[in-house]
Amino acid sequence: MFHTLDIIGTIAFAISGVLVAISKKMDLFGILIIAFVTAIGGGTLRDLLIGNTPVSWMRDMTYTYVILITTVVTILIKSKIDYLRTSLLLFDTIGIGLYTVVGVEKGISAGLNPIICIALGTISACFGGVIRDILCNEIPVIFRKEIYATACILGGLSYFLIRKLPIDNNVVFIIAGSVVIITRLLAVKFKIALPTIYKD
Amino acid sequence: MFHTLDIIGTIAFAISGVLVAISKKMDLFGILIIAFVTAIGGGTLRDLLIGNTPVSWMRDMTYTYVILITTVVTILIKSKIDYLRTSLLLFDTIGIGLYTVVGVEKGISAGLNPIICIALGTISACFGGVIRDILCNEIPVIFRKEIYATACILGGLSYFLIRKLPIDNNVVFIIAGSVVIITRLLAVKFKIALPTIYKD
Amino acid sequence: MFHTLDIIGTIAFAISGVLVAISKKMDLFGILIIAFVTAIGGGTLRDLLIGNTPVSWMRDMTYTYVILITTVVTILIKSKIDYLRTSLLLFDTIGIGLYTVVGVEKGISAGLNPIICIALGTISACFGGVIRDILCNEIPVIFRKEIYATACILGGLSYFLIRKLPIDNNVVFIIAGSVVIITRLLAVKFKIALPTIYKD
Numbered sequence: 001m002f003h004t005l006d007i008i009g010t011i012a013f014a015i016s017g018v019l020v021a022i023s024k025k026m027d028l029f030g031i032l033i034i035a036f037v038t039a040i041g042g043g044t045l046r047d048l049l050i051g052n053t054p055v056s057w058m059r060d061m062t063y064t065y066v067i068l069i070t071t072v073v074t075i076l077i078k079s080k081i082d083y084l085r086t087s088l089l090l091f092d093t094i095g096i097g098l099y100t101v102v103g104v105e106k107g108i109s110a111g112l113n114p115i116i117c118i119a120l121g122t123i124s125a126c127f128g129g130v131i132r133d134i135l136c137n138e139i140p141v142i143f144r145k146e147i148y149a150t151a152c153i154l155g156g157l158s159y160f161l162i163r164k165l166p167i168d169n170n171v172v173f174i175i176a177g178s179v180v181i182i183t184r185l186l187a188v189k190f191k192i193a194l195p196t197i198y199k200d
Numbered sequence: 201m202f203h204t205l206d207i208i209g210t211i212a213f214a215i216s217g218v219l220v221a222i223s224k225k226m227d228l229f230g231i232l233i234i235a236f237v238t239a240i241g242g243g244t245l246r247d248l249l250i251g252n253t254p255v256s257w258m259r260d261m262t263y264t265y266v267i268l269i270t271t272v273v274t275i276l277i278k279s280k281i282d283y284l285r286t287s288l289l290l291f292d293t294i295g296i297g298l299y300t301v302v303g304v305e306k307g308i309s310a311g312l313n314p315i316i317c318i319a320l321g322t323i324s325a326c327f328g329g330v331i332r333d334i335l336c337n338e339i340p341v342i343f344r345k346e347i348y349a350t351a352c353i354l355g356g357l358s359y360f361l362i363r364k365l366p367i368d369n370n371v372v373f374i375i376a377g378s379v380v381i382i383t384r385l386l387a388v389k390f391k392i393a394l395p396t397i398y399k400d
Numbered sequence: 401m402f403h404t405l406d407i408i409g410t411i412a413f414a415i416s417g418v419l420v421a422i423s424k425k426m427d428l429f430g431i432l433i434i435a436f437v438t439a440i441g442g443g444t445l446r447d448l449l450i451g452n453t454p455v456s457w458m459r460d461m462t463y464t465y466v467i468l469i470t471t472v473v474t475i476l477i478k479s480k481i482d483y484l485r486t487s488l489l490l491f492d493t494i495g496i497g498l499y500t501v502v503g504v505e506k507g508i509s510a511g512l513n514p515i516i517c518i519a520l521g522t523i524s525a526c527f528g529g530v531i532r533d534i535l536c537n538e539i540p541v542i543f544r545k546e547i548y549a550t551a552c553i554l555g556g557l558s559y560f561l562i563r564k565l566p567i568d569n570n571v572v573f574i575i576a577g578s579v580v581i582i583t584r585l586l587a588v589k590f591k592i593a594l595p596t597i598y599k600d
């Protein structure tokens with residue numbers, strides 16, 4: 001089950017990369033690169049930081065195949081995707097939910113402090129989108145006025161709060177991931193944003 | 201003593217990150233991220249390049265706590281910080297002085313050539329500011345007309361020149377760090393810059 | 401022979417970095433940094449991804465000396481280089497040809513899947529130029545309308561197609577590198593580009 005959800009997250013991130021790259025008038029190769037970077041960027045930085053090399057996507061071909069197929073399919077059905085913005089938000093949010101918890105668990109395996117594990121989960125979830133935006137010359141999404149990384153941090157916190165309860169680890173995984181997903185969806189629906197300090 | 205000075209550098213870099221992020225109208229989370237990245241960016245790249253993983257801030261929680269507290273305090277007293285620009289320059293300069301020498305010593309421990317050690321020290325000192333400026337969509341400070349990385353290189357050179365003298369290692373550390381600090385402060389005071397090649 | 405060709409690629413990339421940095425009105429240190437980053441960026445990311453640390457240029461001083469000398473010479477003869485744009489394209493193309501095959505071979509040594517090896521070769525060849533362009537605030541060259549990374553991918557594919565033939569490994573190296581070089585030169589000469597998806 002774990003791996004299936006991981007793949008869903010990869011697909012969602014790849015789709016978001018394709019859509020951004022097309023809007024930037026990139027050529028076919030540029031689109032593929034942005035899809036790839038968006039999908040594996042977060043996991044790559046996570047693996048580099050904890051010294052888990054060669055990084056995951058280099059050892060498990062599933063990621064590569066999934067991203068290639070997703071990119072081709074997304075380009076082919078692009079006219080229909082425009083009607084699917086809500087689904088895309090949903091997929092993207094499932095993506096950050098899953099990547100957050102995967103990152104947290106990798107941190108625990110590496111024996112790191114809970115706060116660092118949460119940071120690692122947030123990095124895993126957010127960095128793909130950050131590097132996508134930098135390559136496309138936009139201000140990274142997580143710095144814009146929207147709950148994004150905050151949802152990941154809340155999910156990571158809930159992971160550590162509930163994992164000491166006498167429940168199955170898969171259930172902890174699902175609850176923590178759901179916290180990320182629900183927080184983000186509620187924030188988007190009700191346009192909740194963090195305050196800024198800047199004054200004109 | 202070594203660790204104390206390292207923490208002072210971390211604080212200075214975190215403050216500079218907070219101030220830049222606020223001026224970019226980022227939200228609270230964005231400010232924290234920029235503070236964190238500015239403070240640990242250089243050390244992280246240094247650790248990745250020499251294969252010292254998990255990277256330092258993941259194993260020693262001191263950095264995280266210091267950055268969190270510094271960020272909160274800086275936001276709270278922001279109105280007063282504006283009057284402290286000179287202190288900030290001083291702190292920032294102490295930061296690059298310390299990070300340069302720490303980077304040089306990590307390179308020596310890894311058995312690297314002196315030139316590479318100096319490069320590593322300069323990377324440690326400068327990369328946090330570079331990544332801060334890239335994330336904030338500005339041209340990195342070290343490429344602007346100002347002595348910055350050059351001060352780090354001079355400090356690194358002086359480290360290798362004096363370490364063969366019969367003096368204590370802590371003294372070598374302090375002298376080399378001071379070379380960085382004094383070079384930078386003199387350059388700012390007297391507006392010394394490197395020449396450019398470009399001709400209109 | 402291998403090492404000689406590697407050095408030629410390093411020189412070509414360093415020259416291209418110097419020229420871009422000068423056009424951006426950077427100071428002497430900025431020029432040196434951009435030359436260095438362009439020349440070693442791709443190999444550094446490659447080494448980090450496969451966990452080959454300390455990264456190559458930190459262990460073999462040849463790269464550093466070659467880049468330093470190339471930078472100084474390029475600045476001194478800059479007025480003449482302007483007449484050499486064709487030679488520069490040629491050198492740069494030799495560079496990506498060589499770096500692609502070196503990257504592919506490093507991937508094979510690390511026991512990676514052929515597709516991943518080709519990706520690694522392409523990253524080695526292209527990332528230096530990407531990071532040069534990001535630091536100089538330009539849209540990366542590989543995303544512009546021009547065959548660039550595609551040439552690397554074709555070269556990597558040809559490497560795996562011909563390496564099972566009963567021919568010497570050096571010959572495989574030269575043929576695959578030549579595929580990259582010829583593809584790129586033909587694409588530039590005949591202005592061949594990949595199609596884009598974007599419609600106004």
